[in-house]
Amino acid sequence: MCGLFIPRHFSLRKVGMVTMRKKLSQEERQALERLRHSAAHVMADAVLTLFPEAKLTIGPPTEEGFYYDFDVPRPFAPEDLARIEEVMRQRVTADLLFVRREVSREEALRLFAGNPYKVELIREVPEGEAISTYTHGSFTDLCRGPHVESTGRIKAFKLLSAAGAYWRGDERNPMLQRIYGTAFEAQDDLDQYLQRLEEAQRRDHRKLGRELDLFSIHDEVGPGLVIWHPKGATIRSLMEEVWRAEHRRRGYQLVYTPHVGRARLWATSGHLDFYSENMFPAMELEGAQYYAKPMNCPFHIMYYQSAMRSYRELPLRVGELGTVYRYERGGVLHGLMRVRGFTQDDAHIFCRPDQVEEEVLGVLDLTVHLLGLFGFREFEVRLSTRPAKHVGEPGQWKMAEDSLRHALEGRGLQYEVDEGGGAFYGPKIDLDIRDAVGRAWQCTTVQFDFNEPQRFALTYQGPDGRLHQPYMVHRAILGALERFLGVLIEHYAGAFPVWLAPVQAVVIPIADRHNEYANSVEQTLKDRGLRAEVDDRSERMQAKIRAAQLQKVPYMLVVGDREAANGAVAVRLRSGEDLGALPLAQVVQRIVDEVQARG
RNA sequence: GCCCGAGUGGCGCAAUGGCAGCGCACCCGAUUUGUAAUCGGGUGGUUGGUGGGUUCGAAUCCCCCCUCGGGCUCCA
Numbered sequence: 001m002c003g004l005f006i007p008r009h010f011s012l013r014k015v016g017m018v019t020m021r022k023k024l025s026q027e028e029r030q031a032l033e034r035l036r037h038s039a040a041h042v043m044a045d046a047v048l049t050l051f052p053e054a055k056l057t058i059g060p061p062t063e064e065g066f067y068y069d070f071d072v073p074r075p076f077a078p079e080d081l082a083r084i085e086e087v088m089r090q091r092v093t094a095d096l097l098f099v100r101r102e103v104s105r106e107e108a109l110r111l112f113a114g115n116p117y118k119v120e121l122i123r124e125v126p127e128g129e130a131i132s133t134y135t136h137g138s139f140t141d142l143c144r145g146p147h148v149e150s151t152g153r154i155k156a157f158k159l160l161s162a163a164g165a166y167w168r169g170d171e172r173n174p175m176l177q178r179i180y181g182t183a184f185e186a187q188d189d190l191d192q193y194l195q196r197l198e199e200a201q202r203r204d205h206r207k208l209g210r211e212l213d214l215f216s217i218h219d220e221v222g223p224g225l226v227i228w229h230p231k232g233a234t235i236r237s238l239m240e241e242v243w244r245a246e247h248r249r250r251g252y253q254l255v256y257t258p259h260v261g262r263a264r265l266w267a268t269s270g271h272l273d274f275y276s277e278n279m280f281p282a283m284e285l286e287g288a289q290y291y292a293k294p295m296n297c298p299f300h301i302m303y304y305q306s307a308m309r310s311y312r313e314l315p316l317r318v319g320e321l322g323t324v325y326r327y328e329r330g331g332v333l334h335g336l337m338r339v340r341g342f343t344q345d346d347a348h349i350f351c352r353p354d355q356v357e358e359e360v361l362g363v364l365d366l367t368v369h370l371l372g373l374f375g376f377r378e379f380e381v382r383l384s385t386r387p388a389k390h391v392g393e394p395g396q397w398k399m400a401e402d403s404l405r406h407a408l409e410g411r412g413l414q415y416e417v418d419e420g421g422g423a424f425y426g427p428k429i430d431l432d433i434r435d436a437v438g439r440a441w442q443c444t445t446v447q448f449d450f451n452e453p454q455r456f457a458l459t460y461q462g463p464d465g466r467l468h469q470p471y472m473v474h475r476a477i478l479g480a481l482e483r484f485l486g487v488l489i490e491h492y493a494g495a496f497p498v499w500l501a502p503v504q505a506v507v508i509p510i511a512d513r514h515n516e517y518a519n520s521v522e523q524t525l526k527d528r529g530l531r532a533e534v535d536d537r538s539e540r541m542q543a544k545i546r547a548a549q550l551q552k553v554p555y556m557l558v559v560g561d562r563e564a565a566n567g568a569v570a571v572r573l574r575s576g577e578d579l580g581a582l583p584l585a586q587v588v589q590r591i592v593d594e595v596q597a598r599g
Numbered sequence: 600g601c602c603c604g605a606g607u608g609g610c611g612c613a614a615u616g617g618c619a620g621c622g623c624a625c626c627c628g629a630u631u632u633g634u635a636a637u638c639g640g641g642u643g644g645u646u647g648g649u650g651g652g653u654u655c656g657a658a659u660c661c662c663c664c665c666u667c668g669g670g671c672u673c674c675a
């Protein structure tokens with residue numbers, strides 16, 4: 001079965017987090033981790049002070065800060081965080097030393113005898129590895145360290161939130177209470193981080209989606225199912241247009257396939273065996289069962305199989321903006337980012353062994369190009385290789401992995417390797433984009449599939465006259481249009497570049513007597529293919545400008561007596577810049593040029 | 600799914616056991632305005648549920664369900 005698996009406990013925060021803009025050196029990162037880990041200890045100290053019955057579990061530093069999980073009788077309330085923070089400040093002011101002590105396994109077990117979590121951890125420490133505790137003031141915790149010298153070092157910190165979390169992330173385990181916080185070397189860094197958090201909230205696509213009238217989600221329809229409003233649909237269809245054009249240019253065959261298919265198909269593909277918990281339940285029709293498609297691959301395979309294939313036809317690149325439906329558990333749905341019905345910019349490449357590398361390279365070229373069009377130039381790339389449990393031959397895997405590696409290197413992309421992190425059916429490349437706030441989002445995935453060609457017994461006739469099995473590469477570049485648009489909204493904070501803006505220009509008549517001229521301006525713009533509107537409400541010009549600003553319309557064209565007399569428009573940009581009165585023809589050309597340059 | 604929190608006109612909020620209210624949006628009227636909100640009037644909610652309970656009385660307290668929000672291994 002083909003790809004786009006998402007881990008069960010995929011956390012949006014994990015990929016969508018607000019990271020530091022500047023790259024830290026190895027030493028700087030370790031120093032920061034030490035500071036945050038120490039802050040976690042001070043927090044645990046404070047929690048024990050206020051809630052003596054709390055049991056400590058784990059409290060690591062994270063990329064954004066730190067957390068500590070506690071076993072407590074009742075969950076923490078927001079007021080508790082303030083009190084905990086208060087006690088933490090006292091500890092920081094007291095400037096207590098962190099003291100390391102190595103202990104024997106027996107002593108450690110004795111020290112933490114009342115705490116089953118710590119006991120479990122101690123038992124897991126490998127034989128021969130030192131077990132240590134760290135103490136500051138009257139607080140001692142089992143800890144590998146290292147820590148800062150003293151609590152006085154922890155000046156810039158803040159507790160952020162409390163939430164439930166399972167012991168070791170496993171829902172079969174007891175639920176603990178987690179407190180998140182963050183700490184930085186300098187107050188300045190902390191302030192900047194908090195500002196970025198606010199900025200991220202300001203850009204929240206759910207908020208902007210409503211304010212800019214882009215989409216809505218309704219109880220009546222169902223959670224995770226999106227209604228695109230005209231303005232959101234405009235952006236989406238523009239995305240689709242460039243996508244299609246770019247794919248045709250690169251030799252993709254574009255198809256349309258149904259949204260449902262018979263159970264037999266999904267049995268053959270393996271989805272019923274391995275993916276059914278993510279599928280909508282079956283519908284019954286004329287005694288046969290049908291499923292909404294969670295993936296497009298079986299349909300693309302049907303196209304492949306609709307004729308005898310020759311080696312001369314390969315590579316066959318079959319693409320589709322294919323809408324799929326997946327059951328996502330209630331708690332993980334999130335605006336456009338995580339939905340139950342979404343459209344993948346999907347394609348499957350069927351090719352010969354000697355074509356594999358070039359095909360992967362082609363996909364990466366297309367990826368860099370397409371993402372670049374939408375303003376993304378920073379990527380994080382991960383290559384995932386063969387896991388212990390897998391299908392296919394070692395030779396196939398090696399060839400596939402090599403081709404992925406070579407393509408990445410050929411394209412000059414830096415990447416990390418996740419050894420054994422591939423799917424059971426093939427190795428893959430995942431690519432995250434970084435948005436304007438510095439957050440990473442997973443979009444692109446390129447996955448080999450050694451499973452389905454076999455299950456469907458795909459063949460092509462080679463020059464030797466015999467039948468061979470093609471390689472199959474599954475790939476999505478934007479990922480899901482819904483998520484990509486969500487990312488795009490936040491990336492641009494709703495102020496889309498002119499070529500994507502749902503309304504590119506609003507014509508603002510100053511008084512009713514200018515409406516006629518305003519309408520003619522609008523028509524001129526529309527005749528040149530631009531998306532324009534007239535605000536002919538009986539409002540003051542200031543109010544119309546405000547409305548257009550809030551809608552983040554790139555061009556505001558004010559027309560009054562002077563402009564009407566001269567065939568001109570007074571141009572205001574959404575930046576607030578006033579270009580003054582210009583001949584209409586000149587302004588139209590400017591906007592058209594900007595659209596053409598995809599500015 | 601699990602923990603915590605929240606659901607009040609289209610949107611943002613108020614009312615904490617005693618008459619459901621405000622702002623924006625929308626509609627009507629007046630106004631005709633030169634770069635981020637003109638004035639006045641009006642329509643609109645059986646408070647997520649054609650759920651259950653407590654009470655003389657429920658937006659408010661309790662239970663169930665639904666939806667949304669923050670989280671749910673970056674292992675001492």
